[in-house]
Amino acid sequence: MIDENHIYTISSDIEFSKFNENEYLLHNLQLNKYTKLNEKYYDLLSLVDGNKTLSEIQREFQELNKIPLSQDQIESLFGQLNKYGVFGHSDSIKENIKIPNYIKFGFIFLKSELVSKIVPFLSFLFKKSVYIPLFILSVIVFSFNLYINYHDYRELNIGKIFPYFMMLAFSSIIFHELGHATASHHFKAxxxxxxxxxxxYFIPVFFADVTDIWRLNRWKRIIVNSAGVYFEIIFCLTLSIIGFFTKNQTIEILALVIAGKALYNLLPFLRADGYWILSDLLNKPNLNFHSINNLKLTVTSFFKRKKQNLDIKDYFIAFYGLFNIMLIGAFFYYQIILNRDSIIRFPLTVLNIITSAYHGGFTMSFNELVKSLSVLIFYILSIKILFGFGKKLLKSFF
Ligand SMILES: [Zn+2]
Incomplete structure (x- = not known):
């Protein structure tokens, strides 16, 4: 509750920035909530210093701004701001850790202070005079690399290469995330x-916190979201060149594999970088919702011969939805038709894994691991879909 004798402090999670001529943006870093404030609101909040009571703030505001502010008004204003977690107690200053809410068991291993020491040195990579030559060089080097290795039939010892692959893939991902951070730094976000x-719960992911790019314009956001892949390409370009000069085929091939893995991020399906790039390009924040909705509209206009107001962009979004559904359909087809035995055996497999892990030893080949993971994804998707249907069914009854 709002109390006139209470001494307010601004929570350490709150950050202000100028939004435009006469508005400020208030950002709660912990809750990741944004709200806009006008100048007067901002002036009022800047009187909150951890020493003054609400009544004192009210008096000072009236004196400074020469406008009346009643007790009721200030209480309702502070009540509203409270919803954004604006006020905190100085003894509960938490460390500023931001983890996206779709990530479970997340932790930060490169603190923002450390990242901000690195990114200024990489900012030059976003200069036109740097990225255009780098892009052309990448196309030439990767084509050449692919050409020479495609026609080389030497056997590769996958087992020996695997640890190097893991090491380099890990470095590449760190570089990828640094790319997102550097791009935001470049645009002063x-x-x-x-x-x-x-x-x-089970797909391991790395992330760079760049939620502040919310304030940037569309094209800048697209660059920030593409910057991860751009940095990985630079990483693989360097690897390829090292491979050429040391005549090390393993390095050359690893550069290609990792570059392929990096480009995979640009696919808009699944919530990877490509999803955010496409959603910015089409100017549709809730792309998955719109894709299904536009698909429904397209189908009804086709079968019921009802005219819908859809333009080329809407049809494209509908097509995107259709492609997503087909992709999930293909996955279910593969699992149910071709992988049926594994699905039926899965509960037993899980039990086996648990009991054998309990008794000490548990081994699994990489191939087996990949297969079990795909069955696990099948179960999770099925449960999610059934859960969704169940909810709709319940809603229609009550
Ligand atoms: Zn990324």
Missing amino acids: KHGGIGFGFFI
């Missing part, structure tokens, strides 16, 4: 640290 966590 704030960035946080770099972290690791799990998506849907």
